[in-house]
Amino acid sequence: MxxxxxxxxxxxxxxxxxxxxxxxxxxxxxxxxxxxxxxxxxxKSKEEIVNSFVEDRILVMDELIRWAESQPPGVELRRAVLTRYADDLFGRNRFAVMRFFEQNQTVLKNLSAGLQMRDRMLRVARLLAGPDQSAENEVRAALAIFAVHSSFFTMRPEITAQDRHDVALKVAFELLDRIAEVEAEGEKVDAGHR
Amino acid sequence: MxxxxxxxxxxxxxxxxxxxxxxxxxxxxxxxxxxxxxxxxxxKSKEEIVNSFVEDRILVMDELIRWAESQPPGVELRRAVLTRYADDLFGRNRFAVMRFFEQNQTVLKNLSAGLQMRDRMLRVARLLAGPDQSAENEVRAALAIFAVHSSFFTMRPEITAQDRHDVALKVAFELLDRIAEVEAEGEKVDAGHR
DNA sequence: GTCTATACCAGGATAGAC
DNA sequence: GTCTATCCTGGTATAGAC
Structure with missing residues (x-):
């Protein structure tokens, strides 16, 4: 090599x-x-080494975002986006780089690779939070994403990778579904006001 | 001074x-x-400076844990613990130190102050997750805590401190209540098996 | 008890030899 | 494509001035 x-x-x-x-x-x-x-x-520098192995993950995120933006919105899309997020980023032993992200959150704020990744995650969060721009739905979206990430370090070690994946998405879906519920309630109120 | x-x-x-x-x-x-x-x-060292201003927050956490363990368990206690967690740790402009924690998560894994704080947070998480030890309730508990923390950096800047606090707890309570629901379902299943 | 001067060693980075 | 030599900065230690 x-x-x-x-x-x-x-x-x-x-x-x-x-x-x-x-x-x-x-x-x-x-x-x-x-x-x-x-x-x-x-x-060129220590930082360049980081950039070199993060590049690939950024491209995967860009692809995911482009795809999501081309789909019709709705509950199903939200679930699909988060599922794909989990599979694309963490699947098939690809999570070495993601573990690096988890372990180095602070430094990454000063590294171009970190800023780029942060930007992509924000855009995914906005997709999941939906158009209503409410603070509570933004929090739910952020937590749904965090659930996927946390599945690799929050749970007890004896839990298998498959179970971590499934449990994380289960809890995350509850949050995503709640976003849709709140949106629907908001529209009913709007209609009532007309 | x-x-x-x-x-x-x-x-x-x-x-x-x-x-x-x-x-x-x-x-x-x-x-x-x-x-x-x-x-x-x-x-004595750079690390000692950190210890000196974190000590206080550790004592507050210990006090909270001691109190929580003396109370009868239930949905109400969970909500109360998380409310007090938010108020004790972040209330009254005390969040300068907490912001330091958010910004320095990686280093803190190698600092005694960080390990102590981590230990306390894990114990609070276990209190919130309840005795059933299910992976999904552990995730919900972790997310509930994270909701409180995230309220200081996830939401848009124009949102007031009071609103952040309220929104974070609202979403967190949904998670805590869901923990209780799942617990109740589990007990029903247990009873049915007898 | 409170500080300055000074020195040591490790880490990131660069220039230039081979 | 790799190395030596060198530079600057950072955490740490100590001797000693006031």
Missing amino acids: DTRTRIQEVALELFTEHGYEKTSLREVAERLGVTKAALYYHF | DTRTRIQEVALELFTEHGYEKTSLREVAERLGVTKAALYYHF
Whole structure:
């Protein structure tokens, strides 16, 4: 395997395990049997290493958002968006990068990769919250997304990946359905006022 | 005001604004017109500064947990615990420290203050999730707590503090009530099996 | 008891040799 | 494509001034 890929793998592992800031490039280099300066041949900076393995997740999110915006809105779409969100981002052992995100939320606020990911998540949240712009539906949407993420670190370790997935979506769907209920009530009130 | 207190104030502000790791002690010292070494007279280390202003919040949490464990369980207690959680931790402009927590989740995993706070939050979560130990109720409890925290950064800025508080608790109560519902259903099933 | 001066070592980054 | 040497900044430690 080429050095560039090996750097990405080792960095992702250490950044996730010990945190981005607490991982020195010397550690990464030593684990690969090279010097710090060698890393700087392959990547412009420490941050660039992060960008390189996050890029892919951003593209997946963009694809999801583009698809969601092309569909007719409704309860079914909300559920479908969140299901796809969970499967695309965390499915098939792809969650290594997502675990990195969970473990490094703070730093990511100052990293371009983090800001881009944040932006995508906000757009998904807005899709789920619907057009009524109520604060409570925004909270419900945020919690639904958080349920999916939390399924990887909130639950007890003996629970299987499949169960985590199913439980997270079950609770999240309750929140999404409640959003739709509140929307419907709001429209009834509007109609009554006319 | 004495230097020790001023160090705490400036450090809390900078640690929250720019992050714990990205804030150097030189910055803190300069802002106070002293040298780095002066800080080391008042605090053993950078981490000690954090401990000093988090201590207080830990005591508040301990008090809340002790009280909750002395009360008869039920739906009402859950709501009361979460209400008190929100008021004790975030009330009366006390949320500066909580904002520090939100902004520094990663580092706090390696800091004693963070581990202690984490431990308290887990215990509150267990109280809210109830005795049935189901994964879905654990998720609901975690989300209810997260709703309170998120109320300070998820919602749009034009929403008042009072509204944030109310909306967060409203959504959180729906989750808590659902926990109780699921518990009741579980007991019915148990009874049917006997 | 409160602080300054100074030094040490580790971490990110760069220039230039091979 | 990789290394040595070097720079600057950051956390930490200590000696000593007032």
